[in-house]
Amino acid sequence: GNSVTQMEGPVTLSEEAFLTINCTYTATGYPSLFWYVQYPGEGLQLLLKATKADDKGSNKGFEATYRKETTSFHLEKGSVQVSDSAVYFCALRGIQGAQKLVFGQGTRLTINP
Amino acid sequence: SQTIHQWPATLVQPVGSPLSLECTVEGTSNPNLYWYRQAAGRGLQLLFYSVGIGQISSEVPQNLSASRPQDRQFILSSKKLLLSDSGFYLCAWKEQGNQPQHFGDGTRLSIL
Numbered sequence: 329g330n331s332v333t334q335m336e337g338p339v340t341l342s343e344e345a346f347l348t349i350n351c352t353y354t355a356t357g358y359p360s361l362f363w364y365v366q367y368p369g370e371g372l373q374l375l376l377k378a379t380k381a382d383d384k385g386s387n388k389g390f391e392a393t394y395r396k397e398t399t400s401f402h403l404e405k406g407s408v409q410v411s412d413s414a415v416y417f418c419a420l421r422g423i424q425g426a427q428k429l430v431f432g433q434g435t436r437l438t439i440n441p
Numbered sequence: 442s443q444t445i446h447q448w449p450a451t452l453v454q455p456v457g458s459p460l461s462l463e464c465t466v467e468g469t470s471n472p473n474l475y476w477y478r479q480a481a482g483r484g485l486q487l488l489f490y491s492v493g494i495g496q497i498s499s500e501v502p503q504n505l506s507a508s509r510p511q512d513r514q515f516i517l518s519s520k521k522l523l524l525s526d527s528g529f530y531l532c533a534w535k536e537q538g539n540q541p542q543h544f545g546d547g548t549r550l551s552i553l
Contacts, residue, residue, distance in 0.1 A: 360539065360541075362541060364544075370546055370547070371447075371531050371544040371545050371546045371547040372485075372531065372533075372544040373544070374541050374542075374543065377541055379539060417484065417485065421541075421542075427473070427535070427539075428475075428487055428490060428500075429475075429485075429487070429533075429542055431484045431485045432484060433483065433484040434483070434484050434485075
């Protein structure tokens with residue numbers, strides 16, 4: 329079945345550092361890929377998405393490229409801010425049925441000033 | 442624009458009591474609807490999803506049930522809560538087709 333594996337956290341960085349959170353997936357066909365962010369005490373917000381190979385999703389300075397050859401969708405940001413502290417979830421959506429999302433376990437990111 | 446509402450935001454219930462969490466979506470029609478649970482420090486587990494009124498699919502056997510009495514209303518219920526039902530419950534919706542899911546603010550449920 330479909331699955332998502334995320335880089336284990338927690339991750340702690342200093343402000344303005346470069347961020348990478350790894351995400352790899354297993355799926356049949358060509359799933360859509362997503363990154364969601366969850367700020368403390370809140371629900372999930374869609375951060376970015378990519379629906380086909382080589383697509384690059386971007387939002388708020390974050391980027392992720394859909395790599396079919398390595399089955400990866402790593403999240404990157406060139407210069408993180410304290411306000412980026414949150415839990416980040418990688419997810420995939422299969423191509424059949426009710427298009428259910430399969431989530432990774434989440435990566436907690438803390439940015440220190 | 443579309444919005445999703447979940448309530449209550451927090452709930453403390455004794456073991457063995459009933460549960461009803463409600464989720465409504467505005468600004469769209471015939472959405473797919475989803476209930477997830479997020480246990481402390483863990484990822485999201487899909488509990489139920491619905492592709493139409495009265496159509497409910499269960500992903501995992503459990504103490505909970507779901508209903509969709511109206512097109513944009515999704516209810517999560519239990520007759521008798523267990524300690525293991527504690528967690529953060531999230532409702533989500535998506536439009537038909539190749540669209541992303543959008544989440545509500547969640548309900549934090551504590552069972553005593």
